[in-house]
Amino acid sequence: MSLLKEKARLLNDQLRNSLSPLQLITITTLVTTFSISIYRFLFVNDEDISKRIQETIFRLVRRLPSVQRQIAKARDETLTSICNDIAKSVAGHTFSLALPEKGLSKDELIHKLERYHSFEKTDVKSGQVSGCVYKLPQSDMTDVYHQIFNLFGDSNPLHVDVFPDIRTMEAEVVRCVATMFHGDENVCGTMTSGGTESLLMACKTYRDFALSKGITKPEM
Template identity: 70%
Template sequence: MDTIRLFYLSLLDKFDPQLHFLQEKARSLNQQLSSTYSPLQLVTTTALVTTCVIGVYRFIFIHEEDLVIRLRETVFRLARRLPVVQRQIAKAREDTLTSVCNDIATSIAGHKFIQSLPTQGLSKKKLLEKLEQYRNFEKINFQDGQVSGCVYKIPRTDMTDIYQQIFILFGDSNPLHVDVFPDIRTMEAEVVRCVATMFHGNESVCGTMTSGGTESLIMACKTYRDLAYSKGISKPEM
């Protein structure tokens, strides 16, 4: 410890003229600022400069995205505030909205919307007739399975009959409550195990079922992100 202390003392002695020079410069600058600006101005300016420096530092170094990407996004965000760009964006948005509204209106032309609950409920026959009217709104033939990402349907009547019967059996269940519905819990576990076996997973592989493709993708990204966190990666990329 004495050796280290002597080493640092020798360094201070060696650079003492430079330190003394810096101290004098700082003292002179402090006196000049104090005589030129009021304490309130000094405090306000210091706070603003510190905030700007911290903001620039965070923008450059403390961020998950690359600096070039963030600069590009910043330029585009500022460009969108220009009046000429805003007019172009507004026109494109209006054209898109008009096109979508026209397509939707065409598919339900002549329909009178229900705007309040009826005072008396419909009979089973009337209800089915009403639903059949809604069913006739369909203009796009998805039955052949040619509408990508919309309905995954197999054009086979026997398969349709099967999943309709299955829906009758389990339509009133809730997979969130596995203690109340052990049948749903068991089927989910079996499906997960079948998929794990398909991908050569061992007994430690586990999983869960989601409500759709989008949620599945999000959950997969979250899983890999959390895995990266557990390995010490502070800024994982997807």
């Protein structure tokens, strides 16, 4: 042990004699930072080390100029294809670039909207468009939609104190879903604006639940 201490002292003296104070500070900072990074990489992570090594190699490979060029090329080709597909449906249309100086009359507005409605689009009534429009072919259901919109089209569910009807229906929907999943009186929920937000809220709920259980790095 004493021999090890003596060697460490000699090494320390050599470094102090051969390096300036600024060099010593710089080297110490770099070595400390590198050591902390290695420690965190090896131990302060819930993922398997082999997976972390693969991800690190993948990130390094992506930084290579040749790989970045290939990624940029594929991205540009995809964006061009998407833009071309979108542009086909509105070919020949003159876009409005500013508000008109004079407002449109009712007939002019309807005519303009009918022109928009005539754009080429996918037939959503075919039932072959997934995750887009949920529409039943029965005409009586369409009539129901219109009647419901006439009743509640001018409401705002954000203001539950102003619209108790919307608030009550939302509460009943949440309760029905809770009952469907055998939830007790302590189960609560909320309405979202669409499927994507619902998925994000579900992921967030599980993430927060994991945090409450002591999982320090839950994956969302």
